[in-house]
Amino acid sequence: MRILAALLASLCCLLVSRADARGMRQPSTGLPRVHFNQPPPDFIFPLGERYVRVSQLAGQAVVINFWASWCHPCVDEMPYFSRLRDAFGNRVALITLSNEPVGIARSFLRTHDIFLPLLEDPHNVIFGAYSVSPVPVTVVVDAGGKVSYVSLGGLSWPELEAAVQRALATPSGTPRP
Secondary structure (H helix, E strand, C coil): CHHHHHHHHHHHHHHHHHHHHHHHCCCCCCCCCCCCCCCCCCCEEEECCEEEEHHHCCCCEEEEEEECCCCHHHHHHHHHHHHHHHHHHHHEEEEEEECCCCCHHHHHHHHCCCCCCEEECCCCHHHHHCCCCCCCEEEEECCCCCEEEEEECCCCHHHHHHHHHHHHHCCCCCCCC
């Protein structure tokens, strides 16, 4: 009887410790190389007349959108990114990335009168760093430089707006590395 009681007590302790460990884990972003509350993979992109690193944008929210011109959900959400620039101005740095051959995405944007910053990644350098495979994917980095939101698949304007509001509400505190 004592052996059974000891075995039962050991099993309960094991189950409790596993539950505690599960409770301590961060939820997954769905991107193996991108983690909530951690800085995202860094890269250089054009911002106005200059080039900057994502890590240099302390105090701003950063929205990174991975898309392709052939992707219907990607195209459907383009107006939300245009609206984002109008609604938040320079408090948010926005970059869109396409891994299509050079010129395809840029031509698509120009043909459809969409004026968004674009970084072409035909060799999948940044797509690979973020482990992005299917598109669209949107990553929001808060003012403190950490990933605060990830959308796999299409998103709505209320979803994007709320994610950016939360990202801006995060104090920038310490400078980004």
